[in-house]
Amino acid sequence: MKTKIAIAFCIDTTYTQHLGVAIASLLKHNKSADVTIYVASSLLPESETEKIASVGRMFGNEIIFKPMQEERYSHRCTQGYLPRLRSRRRN
Numbered sequence: 259m260k261t262k263i264a265i266a267f268c269i270d271t272t273y274t275q276h277l278g279v280a281i282a283s284l285l286k287h288n289k290s291a292d293v294t295i296y297v298a299s300s301l302l303p304e305s306e307t308e309k310i311a312s313v314g315r316m317f318g319n320e321i322i323f324k325p326m327q328e329e330r331y332s333h334r335c336t337q338g339y340l341p342r343l344r345s346r347r348r349n
Contacts, residue, residue: 263288266296268326274306278313285317293319300326 265284269277281295297310307323314321 261288261291262294263291264294264296266298268298269302270299271302271306274302274310278310281310281313281321282316285314285319289317295319295321296324297321298324298326 263284267277267280277297284295285293295314302323311321311323
């Protein structure tokens with residue numbers, strides 16, 4: 259029986275390259291598993307969506323894209339967190 263792995267990523271356009279690497283590594287090191295990958299994002303250009311999807315196709319996997327509705331989360335603090343983390347690491 260195959261191991262089942264379901265994983266979800268939530269990104270914006272600044273992380274598409276990193277997501278491609280993460281997906282490639284996940285699929286390369288789990289060839290015998292049944293992997294389902296979800297990508298949630300708002301305003302991800304079709305060109306970036308296609309790049310991410312092509313990584314999945316290289317390994318015979320489909321990537322499921324879920325559009326996020328930013329207004330649904332507007333009452334939450336969702337911006338600025340990662341840039342602050344990056345600046346802390348440099349110091």
